[in-house]
Amino acid sequence: MITGYNTDVRHGNRVYHVQTEDKGLSNPRIETLIYVGGEILDSYRSSYEDLLNNPPMAESAIQSRMDEQHRAIIRDIKNGKYDQTPPDLLEQQAFSERPLDQAILEFLQQEGDVDTLELVLDQPLKPAFGELFRVQVAARLCQSQSPVTGAEVTVKLVSSLKKATALISGRTDEAGRFAGQVQLPSSQPGHCAVVVSCASDQGFDEVKATVVAV
Structure with missing residues (x-):
């Protein structure tokens, strides 16, 4: 790879x-x-x-x-x-080069006909080089607001000059929650961000925050 x-x-x-x-x-x-x-x-x-x-x-x-x-x-x-994305192109865009099951899910989500996973932050992400980074998130269904149990949560450090690095991972508990912490490196070249992603049978969502220098 x-x-x-x-x-x-x-x-x-x-x-x-x-x-x-x-x-x-x-x-x-x-x-x-x-x-x-x-x-x-x-x-x-x-x-x-x-x-x-x-x-x-x-x-x-x-x-x-x-x-x-x-x-x-x-x-x-x-x-x-x-x-801008003209309304009459939404269906064409949804079924471009994505796998069929993913395309169908995205298209239904655009139409509001499917209750998919969303990732909710307890507090804004504020990653900083050389500091302890804490992440507390909840996975829930966007329409019913029901918690999503056992969803896979992955936290990565991405850079414009280096390959993405996995920081921590785990699964949401019975309440749909995940918490973890990791020490960020003191520095890294390029523009860097922390990406928190969550995936389950109910869908996929992620959030991103730029890493700042202290």
């Missing part, structure tokens, strides 16, 4: 976080996710199976495709692709 890219792109009054990762030789895909405000706005996947069919395969070939895809998405953002 090759080190990915993480880039914050400011366009208009929004900041888009673009993350591109190699899924590995066992799943030869390059995936790019676009985040706004900690939520996934769009995703793109491309295959490099053709490279595996012509050995020997150089990692530089995969890196080149990752770089090309990452730059293409950034170019789309700067060209205004996500400035």
Whole structure:
């Protein structure tokens, strides 16, 4: 698996976080996710199976495709692709290149016909380099407000110059709550953020906060 890219792109009054990762030789895909405000706005996947069919395969070939895809998405953002989404394109966008079950879930959520998971913070995330970072969140269903038990919570440190690092993980308790803490590194190159994600059969949600220097 090759080190990915993480880039914050400011366009208009929004900041888009673009993350591109190699899924590995066992799943030869390059995936790019676009985040706004900690939520996934769009995703793109491309295959490099053709490279595996012509050995020997150089990692530089995969890196080149990752770089090309990452730059293409950034170019789309700067060209205004996500400035506005016309209502008649919502269905087309939901069924673009995502897996079918994920596309159906996202489309139903846009239409308000499915009660999906949402991640709720007890207090704002305030990560700082060299300090103890505490996270307290609750997973619940967005419409019924029922707690989601046993949802998987993952906390990662992402950087514009380094591969994302897993910090802590666990599952929500019977009340749908998760709490944990971890010592953040004293420094790290690039623009850094802590991403808290939560996943279960009821859906996926995540929140993000920029890491500040003390």
